[in-house]
Amino acid sequence: MAENKEQQSPYPLAPAANGYTRSDTELASHDARELRKKKRMKCLLYIVLFAVFQTGIIMLFALTIMKIRTPKFRVRSATFENFNVGTPTNPSFSLRMNAEFGVKNTNFGHFKYQNSTVYFFYGLTQVGELVVQKAKAKARSTRKFNAVVELSLANTTAANTQLGNDLGSGVVRLSSQSKLSGKVELMKVLKKKKSTDMNCSMEIVPATQQLRNILCK
Numbered sequence: 001m002a003e004n005k006e007q008q009s010p011y012p013l014a015p016a017a018n019g020y021t022r023s024d025t026e027l028a029s030h031d032a033r034e035l036r037k038k039k040r041m042k043c044l045l046y047i048v049l050f051a052v053f054q055t056g057i058i059m060l061f062a063l064t065i066m067k068i069r070t071p072k073f074r075v076r077s078a079t080f081e082n083f084n085v086g087t088p089t090n091p092s093f094s095l096r097m098n099a100e101f102g103v104k105n106t107n108f109g110h111f112k113y114q115n116s117t118v119y120f121f122y123g124l125t126q127v128g129e130l131v132v133q134k135a136k137a138k139a140r141s142t143r144k145f146n147a148v149v150e151l152s153l154a155n156t157t158a159a160n161t162q163l164g165n166d167l168g169s170g171v172v173r174l175s176s177q178s179k180l181s182g183k184v185e186l187m188k189v190l191k192k193k194k195s196t197d198m199n200c201s202m203e204i205v206p207a208t209q210q211l212r213n214i215l216c217k
Contacts, residue, residue: 066186071111071137072104073180073198076144078211085172085206091163092155093172095204097128097211102144103180103196105137111194112136113182118198120151121175125159127151132180172204 078099086092101118105111113134120128130149137143151174153163166172178198185191200216 068184068186068192068194069106070194071196073178073196074102074104074216075176075200075202075214076100076102080209083209085167086155088164088168090155091160091167092153094152096148096150098146098148100144100146101132102142103137104142106140107184107186108139109184109186110136110139111182111184113180116178116180118176118178120149121177122153123159123162125153127153127174132178167206170205170207172206174202174204176200
């Protein structure tokens with residue numbers, strides 16, 4: 001019987017292949033395709049992130065630099081000359097005020113404004129006015145300038161009763177009003193008309209000849 005049996009091989013036989021076995025070339029090609037796919041996805045991600053970043057920059061630019069704000073026109077301080085005031089029983093005043101004004105421009109472009117007039121009032125009575133010459137407030141800065149105005153109120157006006165009370169209390173209250181019109185210019189390309197209104201209140205102290213408590217809306 002030993003002769004009829006097949007002689008066993010000293011080496012195990014390779015298993016029969018039930019499917020298709022990939023070669024090394026095909027495996028390398030598959031890995032290359034996967035690598036290219038990952039690179040494309042990474043490139044696409046970078047493009048999306050860059051687009052989001054660019055959109056954020058544009059929105060920030062539009063909300064800050066390109067946003068045009070209304071400048072502010074204010075009385076900053078003042079000194080006096082030829083200071084003459086009456087008494088509570090004979091109320092009047094006549095004085096020269098050297099006022100410092102400020103045009104505050106918070107825009108990223110120049111604000112060019114035209115000639116204007118500042119009016120000063122005691123109550124509802126106008127007591128003086130001055131002309132503001134056209135000029136330019138630079139970007140992100142405050143233009144300061146001085147102007148002289150004569151302020152006077154005779155003792156024959158209807159405001160004398162209140163003025164007598166104010167002189168008795170040692171404080172004379174004034175107000176100033178004006179409108180400054182011009183254009184804000186951004187990067188010499190975009191120009192937009194803007195106007196600002198002055199509405200300030202202030203107090204004159206006759207005893208010290210000083211201006212105090214300047215409040216502007």
